[in-house]
Amino acid sequence: MIEVIKDKKEWNELLAKVKEMDFYHTYDYHHLSKTKKESPILLKYTTGNTILVLPLLLRAIENSIYKDATSVYGYSGLLVLKLDPQFNKADFHKELNAYFNENKIISVFSRLHPYIHHQEDLHSGLGTIIELGKVVYIDLTDPQDVQRAKYNRRLKTYVNKARKLCSVFEGNKEEHLNIFIRLYEENMRRVNADDHYFFDTDYYHQLLSSKEFETKLMLCQHKKTKEIIAGALFMKMGNIVQYHLSGLSNEYFQLNPIKLLIDEMRVNATNEGYKYFNLGGGLGSEEDSLFKFKRGFSKEHKTFKIWKYIVDEKAYKALTKNHFKSDLDNEDFNVGYFPAYRAPLKAQKI
Structure with missing residues (x-):
């Protein structure tokens, strides 16, 4: 089950049960980092004894019915409160994907935390994980x-x-x-x-x-x-x-x-x-x-690694084509920026 947490008290109570975390995950840091067009949310996934949380900044995409999600500047990614030995990652990804689709969230981006060991494994298999450099x-x-x-x-x-x-x-x-x-x-x-x-x-x-x-x-x-x-x-x-x-x-x-x-x-x-x-x-x-x-x-x-996930490839491509005002059918949309439809017209690396 996926729940959306926006309340400060609930957010803090969940994070208080996390062993490995950083200030980048906190309610306060999300709210002081967000722009006027971003809404901080904490996604809580529960099944059996497993509890995972994922902080994100939710954004509406102008001139469309869609949204996307990104992370705060710094090191974020998934946090574990409890992980049952019977935990099934495929089920977790299925529910997360369903939430994104139901809420018309067409892409998700998160900077992962280099010092939290489980993150890459929990994110892998849904989207792509890319190494950017060293810290x-x-x-x-x-x-x-x-x-x-x-x-x-x-x-x-x-x-x-x-x-x-x-x-x-x-x-x-x-x-x-x-x-x-x-x-x-x-x-x-x-x-x-x-x-x-x-x-x-x-x-x-x-x-x-x-x-x-x-x-x-x-x-x-x-x-x-x-x-x-x-x-x-x-x-x-x-x-x-x-x-x-x-x-x-x-x-x-x-x-x-x-x-x-x-x-x-x-x-x-x-x-x-x-x-x-x-x-x-x-x-x-x-x-x-x-x-x-x-x-x-x-x-x-x-x-240092990042996680990129295109949830709705059709909508992603349509928005990207419209953003660049060109026919990109023969291109892979790898413009050095994610999501591509938010790239400066002179695209720069993330």
Whole structure:
């Protein structure tokens, strides 16, 4: 049986029974991440003693009777509350598919969570799973000297220098949030980031105010000038710490303060008993300069995968043809973007 959960209390009560999850699955994160055209839902599948949940963002498709579903930005995918030894995956897929068809949901997309082991198996067989790239993590179960030994030589030099010239402290939203936002946006402009990397002020306030997960605002202050020169938001939930957002002053770029902030969080998170410190990957999952920056902290990595499912191929093709205003009968609709009918006319990779 498939149930649709929208109530915050019910959503939270279900997630409280999940052993492996992250802040990306929470009610609060879905509601602060959604656009005006998206509706967060939690699909609950129950059969016998098995209970599975799948968080999604539901969207109407303009000028049609159809909808589609996507995931929040980050790592989402299926969660297990209970899994009966008699669980039949084919039955689960059949019911999920029936729900999508009954509600005219013609395609579904979800970023899977690299640290939740069962997801690929539960999703596979319905649609396709694609490997996009690597995400770097620090194994916090290693002794701290072993963690530090895995830094590359140049990174150790940068962190040592930054620690001599700067101090790190935990900020709060009343005194320091506006400073962080300024530094973050300054950094995003410096790297010519797309518009979707910029957020309204309420987004940051909700992150720091949520009771469903813990958000740490760490700031770096130059000892001599007393100026706050960098900041980062780290998200904590379960056994995982996520490196979420960061920014720094262009004037102090050469001091590498972000590296110092990550190093400080590594120490703190290890002392607090977390298992993984996820630094993420490169832009668009490429092994670019951002990926190399993170790779300097650790050679440990997980594979980042996505799940794509075309529920109604006929409607999907019709919408895609109409979107590109062309005859695509001889094409496979692989335009480097999913769903294809939402692709920018100059299609880019996911």
